[in-house]
Amino acid sequence: MLAFIASTVFCFVMWLLLTFNGNFWQTDELVAGIVMACIAGFASRKILVKDFKLANPKRWLFILAYLPRFFYEMAKANFDVAYRVLTGRINPGIVKISPGLKSDVAITTLANSITLTPGTLSVDVDEEKNLYIHWINVKEEVLKKMPRDYKPICSNFPDWARRIGE
Amino acid sequence: MIYNLPFLTVVALIAIGIYAIIFKRNLIKIAVGITILESGVNLFLITLGYREGGVAPIFTNLPPGISPDQIPEKMVLPVPQALTLTSIVIGVAVLALILSFTINIYRKYGTLDAGKIRRLKE
Amino acid sequence: MKKLAFIAFVVFLFFLFYSAYEMRDFGNPPSNVRETFPDAKYKVTMDDRIIGKYNTTTGEWEYGAVEETGANNVVTSVVFDYRGYDTLGEATVLFTAIAGIMLLFGREKK
Amino acid sequence: MNPFMITLVLVMLSIAIAIIRVLLGPTVPDRVVGLDTINTLVIASMILFGVAKEEIIYIDVAIVYALLSYITTLFIAKYLQGGKL
Amino acid sequence: MIWEIIYILLGIGVAFNVLASIGLLRFPDVYTRLHAGTKCTTFGSIFICLAAMIYGLWKWHVGDKQMIAITIHTFFALIAILLTNPTGAHAIARAAHRSGIKPVKAVVDDLEGKNV
Amino acid sequence: MFEMSLFEILIILLSVFMIASAIIAIWFKDLLASVIALAVMSLLLSLYFYILHAPDVAIAEAGVGACLTTAILIITIKATKRMEGDEE
Amino acid sequence: MKNEEMNEGKMTVIVQTIAALLFPLALIFSFYVIMHGHLTPGGGFQGGAIGASAVVLLIVAYGVKHVEEKMTEGGFSVFESLGGLIFVVVAIFGLFLATSFLANFLVNEPIFGKIPGWGQAPLNSGGILPILNIAVGMKVIGGLSAVVLILALISREGEEK
Numbered sequence: 001m002l003a004f005i006a007s008t009v010f011c012f013v014m015w016l017l018l019t020f021n022g023n024f025w026q027t028d029e030l031v032a033g034i035v036m037a038c039i040a041g042f043a044s045r046k047i048l049v050k051d052f053k054l055a056n057p058k059r060w061l062f063i064l065a066y067l068p069r070f071f072y073e074m075a076k077a078n079f080d081v082a083y084r085v086l087t088g089r090i091n092p093g094i095v096k097i098s099p100g101l102k103s104d105v106a107i108t109t110l111a112n113s114i115t116l117t118p119g120t121l122s123v124d125v126d127e128e129k130n131l132y133i134h135w136i137n138v139k140e141e142v143l144k145k146m147p148r149d150y151k152p153i154c155s156n157f158p159d160w161a162r163r164i165g166e
Numbered sequence: 167m168i169y170n171l172p173f174l175t176v177v178a179l180i181a182i183g184i185y186a187i188i189f190k191r192n193l194i195k196i197a198v199g200i201t202i203l204e205s206g207v208n209l210f211l212i213t214l215g216y217r218e219g220g221v222a223p224i225f226t227n228l229p230p231g232i233s234p235d236q237i238p239e240k241m242v243l244p245v246p247q248a249l250t251l252t253s254i255v256i257g258v259a260v261l262a263l264i265l266s267f268t269i270n271i272y273r274k275y276g277t278l279d280a281g282k283i284r285r286l287k288e
Numbered sequence: 289m290k291k292l293a294f295i296a297f298v299v300f301l302f303f304l305f306y307s308a309y310e311m312r313d314f315g316n317p318p319s320n321v322r323e324t325f326p327d328a329k330y331k332v333t334m335d336d337r338i339i340g341k342y343n344t345t346t347g348e349w350e351y352g353a354v355e356e357t358g359a360n361n362v363v364t365s366v367v368f369d370y371r372g373y374d375t376l377g378e379a380t381v382l383f384t385a386i387a388g389i390m391l392l393f394g395r396e397k398k
Numbered sequence: 399m400n401p402f403m404i405t406l407v408l409v410m411l412s413i414a415i416a417i418i419r420v421l422l423g424p425t426v427p428d429r430v431v432g433l434d435t436i437n438t439l440v441i442a443s444m445i446l447f448g449v450a451k452e453e454i455i456y457i458d459v460a461i462v463y464a465l466l467s468y469i470t471t472l473f474i475a476k477y478l479q480g481g482k483l
Numbered sequence: 484m485i486w487e488i489i490y491i492l493l494g495i496g497v498a499f500n501v502l503a504s505i506g507l508l509r510f511p512d513v514y515t516r517l518h519a520g521t522k523c524t525t526f527g528s529i530f531i532c533l534a535a536m537i538y539g540l541w542k543w544h545v546g547d548k549q550m551i552a553i554t555i556h557t558f559f560a561l562i563a564i565l566l567t568n569p570t571g572a573h574a575i576a577r578a579a580h581r582s583g584i585k586p587v588k589a590v591v592d593d594l595e596g597k598n599v
Numbered sequence: 600m601f602e603m604s605l606f607e608i609l610i611i612l613l614s615v616f617m618i619a620s621a622i623i624a625i626w627f628k629d630l631l632a633s634v635i636a637l638a639v640m641s642l643l644l645s646l647y648f649y650i651l652h653a654p655d656v657a658i659a660e661a662g663v664g665a666c667l668t669t670a671i672l673i674i675t676i677k678a679t680k681r682m683e684g685d686e687e
Numbered sequence: 688m689k690n691e692e693m694n695e696g697k698m699t700v701i702v703q704t705i706a707a708l709l710f711p712l713a714l715i716f717s718f719y720v721i722m723h724g725h726l727t728p729g730g731g732f733q734g735g736a737i738g739a740s741a742v743v744l745l746i747v748a749y750g751v752k753h754v755e756e757k758m759t760e761g762g763f764s765v766f767e768s769l770g771g772l773i774f775v776v777v778a779i780f781g782l783f784l785a786t787s788f789l790a791n792f793l794v795n796e797p798i799f800g801k802i803p804g805w806g807q808a809p810l811n812s813g814g815i816l817p818i819l820n821i822a823v824g825m826k827v828i829g830g831l832s833a834v835v836l837i838l839a840l841i842s843r844e845g846e847e848k
Contacts, residue, residue: 011715017555018719021227021807022548028810036718044711046757047745078499078526081519085506090515093591094580108704115569116525121518122569123576125699134514134576138590173308175614181301182621188293192683194630194675198637201668202621205644208660212653215335218315222453222652223339223362225354226726226808227549229452234342241362242652243317243335244353248366252378254659255732255827258667259385262834265675266389269841272679349802358794358802359725359813363655367730368819372778372789375823379771382830386764389834393841401486401493403605405531408497410612413643415504417616419516420639421623427513427579429635431520434571435507438524439500440642441564442531445557447650449535452542454549455727456654457556458720459645462661462733464563465713466740469666470638471571472702472747473673477631478578482696483677483751483843549807563712570705577699654728658720662736670743670835678842 003049008041010048053165054105062163069160070113077118084136093138094123097150098130099158106165107131113157120153172213179206191280193268197261204257211250215243223247338366402450409443430474437467485541489534496530499523512587513579521572525564532561609650617643628683634672641668696750696843706748713741721824725813731820735827742832751839760833760840767829773822777815791815 015033019025025033053059084090101107107129111122114133124132135153142153150158179202186199221232223244232240268278275283317335339362340352349355357365367375413436420432441463448456476483506519539553586592617640624636641664648657697703720727721734746754781790794800794814801812811817 007711011711014712014715015719018559018716019723020555021552022543022550026809032722032810036715036722040711040714040718043714044707047707048711050707074522074526077522081506081522082499082502084515085502085509085519088509090510090588091590092515092586093589094586095591104700104704108701111573111701112566112569112705115572116522119518121514121521121576122573122701123514123580125701129700134518134586136515136518143591170308170311170314171611171614172314173311174305175617177304177308178618179621181304182618182625184300185297186625188297189290190625190683192630194672194679195625195633195683197672197675198624198633201637202624202640205621205640208656209644209647212648212651212656213314215317215653216315216651217317220652221451222455222654222728224455224654224726224728225360225362225803227454227552230547231452234344237342238336238339241339244338244362244366245335245371247363247653247656248371249374250653250656251363251367251659251730251732252371252374254656254663255736256378256381258663258671258736258831259382259834261668262671262838263385263388265671266392266838266841269675269678269838269845270392273845278679355802356794357791357814357816358800359816360803360808361655361725361727361730363728364725364730364816364820365813368816368823369789369791372819375819376774376778376789379774379823379826382826383767383771386767386830386833389837390760390764393837400605401490402534403609405493405497407605407608407612409500409531410609410616412497412501412504413616414612415501415508417619417639419504419507420620420636425513425579425584426629426631426635427575427582427584428516429632430575431513431516432507433635433638434568434575435503435520435524436639436642438528438564438568439504440646441560442496442500442524442528443646444649445532445535445560449538449553449557452550453654454552454556456649457553457560458728459649459654459657459661460560461556461563461716462658462720462737463642463645463665464560464567465709465716466662466665466737467642468567468571468709469740469744469747470669472574472698472744473666473670474631474635475571475574475578476696476698476747477673477677479581483674483746483839563709566705566709570702573701574698655730655733658728658733659736662733662740666740666743667736667831667835670747671838674835674838674842678838678845 002052004041004045006052006055007045007048008037011040011044012037050104053103059164062160066160066164070117073113073117073155077116080118090136091138092134092136094132094134095138095142095153096130096132097153098128099150099161101129101158101161101166103165106161109164110157110161113161117157172209172216176206176210176213179203179209182206193271193278193280194265196280197264197268200264201257201261204253208250208253208257211246211253215246217242338362338370400450402446406443406446406450409439409446413439413443426474426478430471433474434471437463437471441467485537489538492530492534492537496527496534499527499530503527513584514576514586517572517576521568525568528564529561532557532564536561606650610647613643613647613650617647630676630681630683631673634669634676637672638664638669641665696752698748703748706744710741710745713737713744717741717824717828721820722810722817724820725816726808726810731823732827734820735824736831738824738828739831739835742828743835746835746839751836751843755836755840758832758836760836763829763833763836765829767826767833770822770825770827770829774819774826777818777822781815 119136121134183199183203220242223241353362353365357369359365416435423429444460503523510516535557536554542550620640627633645660717734717738720729724730778789782788785792791814
């Protein structure tokens with residue numbers, strides 16, 4: 001029941017955003033929105049809502065604080081790729097890191113952030129939630145010890161993902 | 167203005183589709199050819215209805231340059247669009263039917279070659 | 289047999305290109321709204337009749353899809369109102385396709 | 399002259415290069431990468447054309463593509479990685 | 484003033500898009516091509532969407548009330564791009580590795596032999 | 600005036616791309632690559648509809664061509680076999 | 688290591704999470720397109736195709752078996768037939784209440800039949816067009832989802848043999 005209400009609220013907010021056209025919403029739009037959001041929320045209640053961790057407003061603040069840093073890393077990533085496109089200097093490899101994250105949301109956030117940040121691309125994830133990363137510029141000091149240190153690969157994104165998702 | 171290049175595009179698409187239907191022997195390739203042919207026909211209908219410098223035939227949120235006075239000569243023709251709309255959904259239904267028959271033929275004869283299937287029947 | 293098919297294909301291709309060459313110019317559909325619309329009503333093509341005309345002095349629609357069906361999207365009013373039978377036939381085709389697939393594979397499942 | 403239209407033509411040129419990758423790509427994943435790139439570029443060009451013509455209602459098409467084009471990629475990836483559907 | 488901002492944003496966006504396709508052409512194997520294709524097109528599309536959003540906001544500010552819808556709908560498209568693009572890249576990379584494509588010139592491959 | 604000529608350039612480029620991807624789709628022996636080229640063609644066809652001011656048809660082509668056609672074709676290839684031509 | 692999971696046909700946890708987030712988004716967008724079919728580009732066909740694509744997204748991310756436990760193709764077929772029934776019933780109402788089959792009998796009536804002016808329009812305009820849109824939308828969602836579901840099931844059964 002709580003899951004149904006949560007997904008309905010999500011769908012209704014999406015409907016309101018989609019139908020906004022400069023003025024306040026008319027009554028017919030609101031009524032149709034509530035009906036449609038109920039149907040969509042009923043259809044997606046078991047898939048969308050697995051736990052209520054993201055209902056905590058603290059996590060939303062973390063996401064907001066995370067966005068500027070993420071965007072900065074992304075800009076750096078693009079100049080990195082531009083450099084490599086123009087010079088063709090690559091030194092690739094696939095490395096394994098163990099960030100120690102448990103929840104699905106956290107590992108998804110981490111993997112998608114890794115894909116969009118400098119020189120890294122998440123290739124696979126196994127059952128213990130270890131990530132396999134294709135790294136375009138492998139540094140020598142990481143290769144020495146086997147449980148890899150994730151600091152040089154994806155600076156402190158696992159900490160952010162832990163704060164957001166767990 | 168570009169004389170009638172979109173019609174030539176339509177002709178090229180239809181020719182490619184018919185080439186695939188006639189000369190290819192793989193059934194899935196024939197289905198791909200049918201899809202291309204259908205795309206060409208859809209594009210032909212839409213191209214017939216295009217009017218130079220027109221807007222879409224929708225009165226909600228028109229662009230600011232259009233005044234109500236000049237509407238009938240500023241709009242793209244709506245009837246070909248409606249026909250195309252019907253055609254697209256029919257196309258995907260027919261494609262699904264073709265492909266399900268293809269799966270069935272493969273199960274029965276073990277091949278996708280149109281010529282061999284005809285020979286197996288005798 | 290294959291040679292015959294090839295000859296037929298080339299003839300058909302020639303026919304297609306010739307028809308594309310003889311086609312009217314792109315972007316000028318044959319409708320002369322401004323001259324014929326207010327006076328001679330029967331000369332107007334179907335599309336102009338459907339798009340209609342807006343009377344700026346009274347602020348209302350004179351004729352056309354918006355006045356007759358009340359929908360702002362002319363394509364939807366063509367699909368469901370003027371050409372409603374087409375849509376019914378399309379729904380029948382969809383239903384028949386699904387019925388065909390279910391007849392083909394229905395026994396096999398389970 | 400509208401800056402959005404000029405940008406649109408430039409984006410079309412990069413679509414051309416991606417089509418060359420679809421043509422050349424030695425393996426199927428290479429071609430899928432080209433398809434994925436073309437997806438994003440087409441979304442961008444749809445937004446650009448809608449803004450250039452100031453048609454608000456046109457942006458909906460771009461949303462549809464942004465939501466759905468990913469399913470094609472997933473299907474091909476699922477075929478390639480083997481296993482059952 | 485507003486047009487200069489839009490010019491700069493559009494310039495950055497189209498530069499990264501062209502760069503992405505050039506990288507797609509130049510890199511040697513599928514993983515590095517994914518680097519170019521995913522990162523650069525996402526980044527370029529973000530800037531193009533930002534230009535569109537700023538244009539809509541400016542029109543709204545000037546007095547065209549309904550143009551705010553351009554901003555919101557473009558924002559939707561942007562969110563969808565940001566969610567789907569890296570996930571698609573991940574799916575392709577995983578499928579490529581499972582179908583047996585080795586990374587070219589790899590110095591290390593931890594994933595090798597772990598699957599299939 | 601210059602904008603109209605940009606529009607013409609757009610239409611010419613799109614026509615060339617569509618014909619190229621259709622030829623690619625017919626030419627490949629690998630059916631999976633052929634389906635990918637077909638998806639590219641459907642994408643460009645939707646963009647063509649879009650710039651010819653038919654957003655209704657563009658949405659329909661987007662929804663059908665972006666996932667349903669490719670999904671059905673790939674399911675069929677998975678149920679049958681991948682390569683054209685030589686028999687097993 | 689992951690053989691059981693591969694047999695179930697699931698993709699990785701990242702794809703599943705994003706699919707779970709995108710499914711309600713695609714569904715609500717599909718309803719938006721269907722409901723606003725007479726105002727903005729869209730309508731029954733387009734919204735139905737988008738909704739069916741949302742179901743296809745679930746099929747590809749979670750596997751056919753997992754989806755088939757929740758919604759069977761018989762259910763989709765019933766849904767589709769319901770849409771067709773609504774369409775025909777509304778059309779026959781036009782025959783009885785107004786002049787002909789499929790006549791737009793609700794236009795100019797107080798609830799649904801407002802004729803919009805220039806520019807913006809309310810949602811409750813268009814006579815019977817919104818109802819027909821919803822009917823066709825149900826039909827297309829049910830039909831195309833059922834097609835893809837049946838084909839995927841058949842492909843899977845064929846591999847097991």
